[in-house]
Amino acid sequence: MDPVIDVQGLKHVYTDSDNNQVTALEQIDLQIMPGEFVAIIGANGSGKSTLARHFNALLLPTEGSVKINGMDTLEENNIWKIRQQVGMVFQNPDNQIVAAIVEEDVAFGPENIGVSTDEIRRRVDDALRIVDMEEYRTHAPHLLSGGQKQRIAIAGTLALGSECIVLDEPTAMLDPKGRSEILSTMKRLNKEKNITVVYITHFMKEAMQADRVIVMCRGRIMMQGAPKDIFSRVDELEKIGLEAPMAAKFAYELRKSGAKLPQGIITNEELATALQ
C-alpha cells in the first residue's frame, strides 16, 4: 500500500520579522498510511503546526519533498488536488468559518472546486449527517458552541471530498465536552469511513487513543511508535516539556521505588489491573 502522506528529508526555513533565518523543521522523514490515526505531540514551538501546513501545500519545503498520494506539493498543478484530498481543521473555531449559515459554510469547499449544484447539496447533507449537525443546518455559526463549530469545520473537509483530515490542535480552545465530541467524531470517521487522521494535540489523553504517536522536538521527529511505547518513556517526555499520562507516571515512579510492575502501563485500567 502506498502512503497517503510521504515526507522525505523535509527542511523548512523561514525568515522572521527581524530578518533572521529560522529553521522550523529539519530532517523530517515520515510516512502516513491510508486509514491510520496518527497523533503528533510536542511542546510549543516544536514545529507541529508547521509540519501540518506542509501536508496540504499551505507551506512548501525549503529542502526535501512532501508527496500526497504520490503528488509532489512543489508541483504547482497539484496544489488544488492536494487540498481536496487533505482537509485541514484549524485551532480557532471562529476563524475558519466563512459563511453566516452553517450549510452555506459546509458548501464553501465544493463551491470553490466547481461541483454541480445537486452534487453540492448531496455532499453537504451527507457531511452534516456524518458529524451529527443536521439539525443546525440553517443556524448562524456564532450561536454554536466551540465543539459544534469544529464539527462544522470537519463537515467542510468531508464535503470537499477529503480522504485524509489534518487537525491542528482542534481542541485547544474547547471545553471538555467539546474536546470529547471532536475526538469521538474523528475516531468514528477513522473507523467507519476509513479516513486517515493526523491529529495534532497537546492533550496526552487524546494522543493515547491514536494508532501511532509522533513526538516532535525542536523541529525534528524525536520518537514515534505505538502510544504504549511512547508514553512509558516518562523521563524522556519530561525532558522535552511533555507530561506523560497520570497512570504511566505513577507506574514509572512506583517501579523506581522497587515495585514489580510490568512495562507499558499507560491507562488507569492497566495500572489498576497491575496493582491487584
Place this chain on the structure above:
Amino acid sequence: MLNITLGQYYPGNSFIHQLDPRTKILATLLLIVAVFLADAAVGYGILCAMVVLIVSVSGIPFMMVLKSVKPLLLIIVMTLMLHVFLGQGEHVLYQWKIFKVTEEGLQMGVKMSMRLILLLMISSILTFTTSPIVLTDGIESLLRPFRVIGVPAHELAMMMTIALRFIPTLMEETDRIIKAQTARGADFSGGNLLSRAKNMLPILVPLFISAFRRADDLAVAMEARCYRGGEGRTRMHELAYRSGDFVAFAFTFAMIGLLAFLRWGPSLF
C-alpha cells in the same frame, strides 16, 4: 449581545418573501423611479395604496414599516417647513413679515415629504423581506454582467458575506474588551465628546489587532479549502426566477405605466 440581528429582516413566508432577491432589488429601483413620476395628488394616492397593498401582502406589521421613516424624520420635517415658509407662489394664505405661506409652497412641501416617506418605505420593504445573505446573492448576480467593465462582483459579495459572518463575532469581542478594560478601572461613560472618543482607544486597538489576526487565519483556512476567487465557482443555491417573479415584474411595470400616463397622458390628447 448574542442575539444580534443584522439589518431589519422580518422572517416570513409571504409572496414577497419568496420572490427572487433580484426581482425585489430591480422592482424596488423601478418603484423608486415611479415615485418620481408622480406629480399630482392622484399619483401619490395610487402610490400610497400600492405601498399599503405590498405591506399587507408581505405580512409585516404596517407600523414597523412606517417606523423606518423615523431616522429621516428631521429631514422630512425640515423639507416640509422650508417649502411651506420659503416657497414662492401667487396665492398667499398667510403672511408674517418676510415669511409667507403660499398654496404652491404648501403643495410642494407636502409633495416632497411624501416622496421621501414613500422612498423610505419602499426600500425598507426590500430589507424587511430579504435576509442580508440572500440580498448579497442577489447583488452579486445582478452585478455579474458588469464584470467585463471591471466591477468586482464576486469579491464584493464575498466581502459582504464575510462581514455578515464576522460582525456578530466582533461585537462579542468588543463586549469582552469593554468588560476587561472596565475591570481594570477604565471609565467609558463620563466626560465630554472628546474624552469619550479618547476612551474608545483602548477598545479599538485590541479590537483591530484581533480583527487582523482573524483575517489572517481566515485567509489560510479559505486557501486550505481550495478558495481561488470567483473563477469556476459554483453555488449550492442557484437563483432562479419563478412565476411569482413575473407577476411582480408585471405589477411593477403596470405601476410605472400608470404613473407615466397620469403625468404625460392627458397632454397627449
